[in-house]
Amino acid sequence: MDPSVDTWDLSSPLISLWINRFYIYLGFAVSISLWICLQIVIKMQGFATVLAEAVMSLDLPVAIINLKEYDPDDHLIEEEEEPFESSSEEEFGGEDRQSLNSIVDVEDLGKIMDHVKKEKREKEQQEEKSGLFRNMGRNEDGERRAMITPALREALTKQVDASRERRLLQTHLLWNESHRCMETTPSLACANKCVFCWRHHTNPVGTEWRWKVDQPEMILKEAVENHQNMIKQFKGVPGVKAERFEEGMTVKHCALSLVGEPIMYPEINRFLKLLHQCKISSFLVTNAQFPAEIRNLKPVTQLYVSVDASTKESLKKIDRPLFKDFWQRFLDSLKALAAKQQRTVYRLTLVKAWNVDELQAYAQLVFLGNPDFIEVKGVTYCGESSASNLTMAHVPWHEEVVQFVRELVDLIPDYEIACEHEHSNCLLIAHKKAVLGETPGRGVTEIHWEEWIKKRLISQARWLVSVIPAS
Numbered sequence: 001m002d003p004s005v006d007t008w009d010l011s012s013p014l015i016s017l018w019i020n021r022f023y024i025y026l027g028f029a030v031s032i033s034l035w036i037c038l039q040i041v042i043k044m045q046g047f048a049t050v051l052a053e054a055v056m057s058l059d060l061p062v063a064i065i066n067l068k069e070y071d072p073d074d075h076l077i078e079e080e081e082e083p084f085e086s087s088s089e090e091e092f093g094g095e096d097r098q099s100l101n102s103i104v105d106v107e108d109l110g111k112i113m114d115h116v117k118k119e120k121r122e123k124e125q126q127e128e129k130s131g132l133f134r135n136m137g138r139n140e141d142g143e144r145r146a147m148i149t150p151a152l153r154e155a156l157t158k159q160v161d162a163s164r165e166r167r168l169l170q171t172h173l174l175w176n177e178s179h180r181c182m183e184t185t186p187s188l189a190c191a192n193k194c195v196f197c198w199r200h201h202t203n204p205v206g207t208e209w210r211w212k213v214d215q216p217e218m219i220l221k222e223a224v225e226n227h228q229n230m231i232k233q234f235k236g237v238p239g240v241k242a243e244r245f246e247e248g249m250t251v252k253h254c255a256l257s258l259v260g261e262p263i264m265y266p267e268i269n270r271f272l273k274l275l276h277q278c279k280i281s282s283f284l285v286t287n288a289q290f291p292a293e294i295r296n297l298k299p300v301t302q303l304y305v306s307v308d309a310s311t312k313e314s315l316k317k318i319d320r321p322l323f324k325d326f327w328q329r330f331l332d333s334l335k336a337l338a339a340k341q342q343r344t345v346y347r348l349t350l351v352k353a354w355n356v357d358e359l360q361a362y363a364q365l366v367f368l369g370n371p372d373f374i375e376v377k378g379v380t381y382c383g384e385s386s387a388s389n390l391t392m393a394h395v396p397w398h399e400e401v402v403q404f405v406r407e408l409v410d411l412i413p414d415y416e417i418a419c420e421h422e423h424s425n426c427l428l429i430a431h432k433k434a435v436l437g438e439t440p441g442r443g444v445t446e447i448h449w450e451e452w453i454k455k456r457l458i459s460q461a462r463w464l465v466s467v468i469p470a471s
Contacts, residue, residue, distance in 0.1 A: 182280075183258045186267070187265040189206050190264075193321075193322075213265075213266055251278075257304070263293040264293070269296075272284075283304065284300045286303075286305055295336045300342065302345060307347065310355070314354060334368045346369065346375070347377075352379075352396045352400070363411035363412050376401060376405050377426035401426070417429055
């Protein structure tokens with residue numbers, strides 16, 4: 001016998017606890033297990049309520065009842081008349097669809113969800129079958145659908161109003177009567193999805209007209225009314241001159257550059273004729289994807305073509321055109337512009353790191369279209385959008401735009417820098433032939449700018465007399 005055992009006092013409580021430690025550990029384990037089970041049971045009492053709320057949120061054709069208050073005898077007749085059966089998926093067919101008062105077992109929820117998914121698939125297939133009508137711009141009755149929906153109208157109205165207000169506060173490069181300039185469009189649709197589009201592609205896109213055609217008279221009437229309503233908002237604003245306010249109520253100029261591609265509008269020539277009959281000058285901007293329409297376009301006061309890039313690769317990256325033959329269309333549009341017997345303008349939008357290193361190619365395009373003016377501006381960042389990866393890093397500094405223009409002018413000897421507007425990050429290049437009374441060797445930059453504006457307005461007035469019929 002171990003002599004050390006004799007020294008233990010077996011009557012000591014600590015010794016007793018040590019000897020019976022196994023039973024103590026077992027007791028603790030059982031107690032903790034019982035406590036956990038009790039908590040689970042308590043929480044499970046609210047599981048049915050949580051499940052019921054989740055089911056109701058799915059908007060399924062079911063009703064949730066409390067079985068504690070449910071008496072089967074009260075619903076016996078109803079259940080005999082409309083028994084709920086869920087033995088197969090087919091039993092969820094059209095005639096056997098359950099009413100909102102049906103009682104659903106939790107086990108049947110999976111089958112109900114399968115039925116909902118099946119209905120969704122059938123709906124999508126039905127929409128695909130009617131896709132031909134949508135692609136042709138027609139509804140199921142064969143009628144052309146409207147170009148703009150209420151939601152689209154609301155989104156574009158907010159964007160357009162902001163653009164118009166900014167235009168009223170800025171001075172145009174050729175005159176300072178922006179308060180009498182109405183900006184509108186006969187077409188919301190466009191054949192490009194440019195990365196710098198401030199509409200963020202909320203407007204429709206397409207390669208041909210496939211919508212209802214509004215009459216030119218209605219478009220002009222509503223456009224003038226909207227312009228006047230916008231001018232009225234400035235009444236009483238500090239700094240607004242009374243005579244300018246009254247002048248603004250009479251539209252003298254119309255910029256067809258608000259949204260979309262205006263020459264896609266089937267009645268564009270009728271609309272232009274109506275503008276001229278109303279003594280309103282016309283300034284039309286096209287994206288150089290419709291050469292045939294440019295050739296068929298009646299004379300306008302000033303015809304702009306957007307030249308957003310000078311190579312096929314950069315044009316595809318920036319404009320993201322819908323036409324597969326976009327580059328040939330682009331070149332043909334510039335050739336068509338050169339054949340127009342009217343004042344023409346190239347509009348260049350510089351996107352840093354994308355199209356500012358193509359000077360020689362730009363010069364070739366200038367020779368191709370031979371425009372009277374070239375507007376060069378830095379791209380405007382219009383905020384983050386899922387439709388574009390453009391950032392502020394792509395916006396060139398004004399000094400960079402100036403440097404680009406100077407280098408471009410060196411490559412096109414028939415042109416000179418006409419003016420500069422730093423706030424708009426924009427410069428204007430003019431062909432020497434466009435300046436009245438110019439002597440050989442004398443560039444536009446050597447003429448006082450106010451004198452140049454006066455001469456350009458006189459030239460414009462003479463041109464309008466020849467285009468606008470007398471009343």
